[in-house]
Amino acid sequence: MSTPFDLDDAENYRRWREQKLADAPNSADELVVEVRDPRALTQIEYDAIADRLRRCNMVIYASPVHDADTEIPRLLGLQFGLAHLDANWLAGEDGISEIRVFDNGTRQHYIPYTDRPIKWHTDGYYNPPDRTIRGMVLHCVRSASSGGENQLMDHEMAYLLLRDEDPRHIRALMQADAMTIPERVDEGVRAAQSGPVFSLDAAGNLHMRYTARTRSIEWKQDSATVAAVAALERLLASDTPHVFKAHLEPGMGLLCNNVLHDRSAFVDDPTHPPRLLYRARYLDRISLAR
Template identity: 55%
Template sequence: MTASPFDLANESGYRAWRDARLAAYPRSADELVVPLADPRQLTAAEFAALEDRCARANMAIYSAPHLPAADKSIPKELGRQLGLVRLEGNYLADEDGLSSITPADDAGSGVRGDFIPYTHKPINWHTDGYYNALDRRILGMTLHCAQDAESGGENDLLDHEIAYIQLRDVNPDYVAALMEPDAMTIPARMDEDNVARPEQSGPVFAVDPAEGFLVMRYTARTRSIVWKADAVTQAAVKTLADILASSEYLLTARLAPGMGLVCNNVLHTRSGFTDSPGHRRLLYRGRYYDRLRFPARAA
């Protein structure tokens, strides 16, 4: 079996992988965009174009503005063709498992308003489901734009493998610290019935033991999070935050109606936004326990 580039003892393998990843990585979100005639029925050429973007950046942006943007079958069927089938259902999601991300004052839901995604506020760097138990890791995600905001609502995006590279290049000990099983702890969330979600500790970076891909679990928020108190972990957290604030590899995208993101749960943000009656921002988000798959397809 080939030695993993994520093995800190495999410096030569890491260097070869690193150089190839950085050379191929897009320098603009425009390079991620793949026009699709019908996302629900991909052609071989469209499938190959999506595979190319995801191989380079662990993500792709699709565009199908000619179709009704509020059709939930678009992201769901697209995801299914890309191997995303185990959809996480959560108590804020819609009955079909997708989450309608829109400000709670627009949706008429007081419960959602307690959570930042359902407001007009900006969201800092994170991967989705960072508070999940390790056996319920979110590996894939879709984000489909049914309606954009009047202004704002952009997403900054960064492949988590690029963040790993930049951190390892500063100090491999920082990566080792963030791979410890107690590096990051999310305290229990309480509600009127006591514990709504138990405390969850885990690493920031982890390597899938079966397939060898890199998984990242991260949030830049400073509330409701406890970092391991040793000096090297604290330095690693600060360095990672500095990287996310200034990385030359950041990609900024503003999804328009009919556009969407498919990814292996890459790092992302959202800027604050304002709505108007004709532009009430609405995105459909899918979180999956699956990773994007691009098996060989018959010609």
């Protein structure tokens, strides 16, 4: 299979790289598509969203629909071939998670369900290979009084910039044992998971598995991997124009092929309902067949 992500195919990579850089958005504003109703897109709205997805694997939609309804992300996802939800144990009965502050119960022990910042990651980095998270919808019902912004980066662009710096970074991060998530015993269900950072699916699409967490992460300690991880950390901390800052307001959402993202800390207003987002994570990659 011919793919630009083959380190031994310099010509294919050169062509892909040239097009990727030419198509890259110049600002977060270019990611935004106004839609009337995410549950039933018009063809014009669909085409505008598909354009962003082709260019950078993500889009931010903005709508006047402020309902607290998990059907919004579910029906949006279906229009892009996202059907197989990762029904993780903290999700709701419909497989979609309420991302809000929980003051009691199991969720309060997990950072997404607090008001604390979340470092750079791709979703489901701790999942086994048969539950790889390829697509995601993050839909905002209510925003916080302050904070809660996201930084976003196309994982293909991260690959490109790292490969340009040194192809050995990519080779190291594609090792099958590059990153290991140790066994978690308190859940009783999560075995240790080793795997690459960059990998290809059966169709040759690039997938990224990453977290900037330093606890409960074991990186392969060969010199090439240590150097590659350091290079990726520098890239994500840099002022590269390929990192976009976004703040989701009610009715807005992120649809993506599980791109790199983080979240800043936030503060809820005690006199108003708290921040609430719906997160739908899929085993599918986005399909643009409509």
